[in-house]
Amino acid sequence: AQSVTQPDIHITVSEGASLELRCNYSYGATPYLFWYVQSPGQGLQLLLKYFSGDTLVQGIKGFEAEFKRSQSSFNLRKPSVHWSDAAEYFCAVGAGSNFGNEKLTFGTGTRLTIIP
Amino acid sequence: DVKVTQSSRYLVKRTGEKVFLECVQDMDHENMFWYRQDPGLGLRLIYFSYDVKMKEKGDIPEGYSVSREKKERFSLILESASTNQTSMYLCASRGVLLFTYEQYFGPGTRLTVT
Numbered sequence: 001a002q003s004v005t006q007p008d009i010h011i012t013v014s015e016g017a018s019l020e021l022r023c024n025y026s027y028g029a030t031p032y033l034f035w036y037v038q039s040p041g042q043g044l045q046l047l048l049k050y051f052s053g054d055t056l057v058q059g060i061k062g063f064e065a066e067f068k069r070s071q072s073s074f075n076l077r078k079p080s081v082h083w084s085d086a087a088e089y090f091c092a093v094g095a096g097s098n099f100g101n102e103k104l105t106f107g108t109g110t111r112l113t114i115i116p
Numbered sequence: 117d118v119k120v121t122q123s124s125r126y127l128v129k130r131t132g133e134k135v136f137l138e139c140v141q142d143m144d145h146e147n148m149f150w151y152r153q154d155p156g157l158g159l160r161l162i163y164f165s166y167d168v169k170m171k172e173k174g175d176i177p178e179g180y181s182v183s184r185e186k187k188e189r190f191s192l193i194l195e196s197a198s199t200n201q202t203s204m205y206l207c208a209s210r211g212v213l214l215f216t217y218e219q220y221f222g223p224g225t226r227l228t229v230t
Contacts, residue, residue, distance in 0.1 A: 043221035
């Protein structure tokens with residue numbers, strides 16, 4: 001079974017500084033990888049996804065993530081954070097043996113705080 | 117845009133009550149999911165449905181049941197609510213198209229059982 005680890009429970013970053021959120025996955029085959037963001041009191045919004053091809057993927061709100069198979073990682077990055085980026089971030093891995101029954105397994109999340 | 121709506125944002129129920137959480141999506145998606153979200157545990161899958169009247173247990177189905185009579189609607193039922201079911205409940209849907217595995221989420225229902 002697949003699993004996802006987000007080793008950082010809480011990260012604090014100054015506005016304008018760069019950001020990297022870590023995600024490690026465990027899955028036997030090529031995974032489908034996702035980053036979601038959850039603003040306070042809201043549902044989850046998809047930031048970006050990786051299925052195949054270019055290992056550096058671009059998402060919304062200026063975020064990008066890099067798939068590194070050798071490290072089983074899919075870290076999320078942003079060169080300069082804004083106060084509105086304060087939220088909880090979830091990494092997820094998708095797997096399914098038959099087309100159409102794919103499920104997502106989520107990490108426990110990283111809460112991002114932005115300080116002025 | 118895909119829209120997933122949940123019947124209530126906040127709900128307070130008493131122990132032993134039967135609770136219905138409703139989820140509706142407007143994109144003709146085949147798959148629908150119910151998760152619960154707890155601090156430090158992330159999202160855990162309760163049940164999912166890959167088509168009308170089809171359902172499959174997720175990782176934590178105990179104490180819950182589901183119903184999907186129409187494609188757009190997926191209901192989560194707590195037969196006899198208990199305090200350990202106090203949580204945020206998130207519904208999601210997904211269309212079964214090639215390379216579109218992402219799930220679309222509703223705003224969540226924060227359930228408190230007293």
